[in-house]
Amino acid sequence: MKLRGLYAITDSQLLAGKFLAYVEAALDGGVTLLQYRDKSSDEARRLREAEKLRELCSRYKTQLIINDDAELAARLGVGVHLGQTDGPLTPARALLGSKAIIGATCHSQIELAEQAAREGASYVAFGRFFNSNTKPGAPAATLEMLAEARKRLHLPICVIGGVTLENAEPLVAHGADLLAVVHGLFGADSTQEVTRRARAFNALIKS
Numbered sequence: 001m002k003l004r005g006l007y008a009i010t011d012s013q014l015l016a017g018k019f020l021a022y023v024e025a026a027l028d029g030g031v032t033l034l035q036y037r038d039k040s041s042d043e044a045r046r047l048r049e050a051e052k053l054r055e056l057c058s059r060y061k062t063q064l065i066i067n068d069d070a071e072l073a074a075r076l077g078v079g080v081h082l083g084q085t086d087g088p089l090t091p092a093r094a095l096l097g098s099k100a101i102i103g104a105t106c107h108s109q110i111e112l113a114e115q116a117a118r119e120g121a122s123y124v125a126f127g128r129f130f131n132s133n134t135k136p137g138a139p140a141a142t143l144e145m146l147a148e149a150r151k152r153l154h155l156p157i158c159v160i161g162g163v164t165l166e167n168a169e170p171l172v173a174h175g176a177d178l179l180a181v182v183h184g185l186f187g188a189d190s191t192q193e194v195t196r197r198a199r200a201f202n203a204l205i206k207s
Ligand SMILES: Cc1ncc(COP(=O)(O)OP(=O)(O)O)c(N)n1
Pocket: 007, 035, 037, 067, 068, 081, 082, 083, 084, 085, 086, 103, 104, 105, 125, 126, 135, 158, 160, 180
């Protein structure tokens, strides 16, 4: 499957009280990858929510990715996204198998992406490209770096950090395959607006 389109990422605070309704609204609009991102240490809740998302994703034929936690991903039989301090890629690939989607955070460093490719990543993620409410301290990346990465890498490229419908177009023009979005999607004030935004992101990247 070609990894291209909207990559929706959940946020436990932002989605409090409307978690499944907003996720389903996004899936309804079309989501290529859905990442379950919960930075709490409540393992029981993480398992419960991830299981619900797996069920929802299978209904919408969307691939579920677990942030940070290769063990939980293995338990559920889904993909994982690993940052530079979330454990090495090679054992994660061995654990999850050759078909699993495994993503790697590369900040703004093409060398990290080349290494991730050698270690079996399915896609590489660069960012943050804009100011991010969700992760304000994430290292900054530029469009020039993205264009260079596009020339040098053969894996799908994901972009993240403050991505919105208003600013996503240049990212696509400079080589992005996956638009990873938290606030720009789930910061909407209704489920209808989440679905509308998901459709609009897809129109941007798939046209
Ligand atoms: C698609 C995507 N890209 C980057 C990240 C950031 O991962 P990481 O640097 O490990 O930071 P946390 O998200 O774990 O706080 C991501 N989660 N997803």
